[in-house]
Amino acid sequence: MIRILLSIRLGEKRWSQRRLARETSIDKNVINDLYNEMADRVSLTQIDLICRVLGCKLSDLLQREEDQESR
Numbered sequence: 001m002i003r004i005l006l007s008i009r010l011g012e013k014r015w016s017q018r019r020l021a022r023e024t025s026i027d028k029n030v031i032n033d034l035y036n037e038m039a040d041r042v043s044l045t046q047i048d049l050i051c052r053v054l055g056c057k058l059s060d061l062l063q064r065e066e067d068q069e070s071r
Helices: 006-013 017-024 028-035 044-054
Strands: 002-004 062-064
Touching: 006 028, 006 044, 017 028, 017 044
Parallel strands: none
Antiparallel strands: 002 062
């Protein structure tokens, strides 16, 4: 399972979803889906832009965890 850690990164920077949408020009609905870990597909261009704007690495934004069912 892939975890999207956008809510944590935004909390650390004290940024709102709205500010990130404004700074990246990514649609607010896309930001909201990523923030709430509801996105099934993610544009690599958008992920790269978010990392660049937030000053973080890909591993700071996405994390793979073992599924409970796989164990």
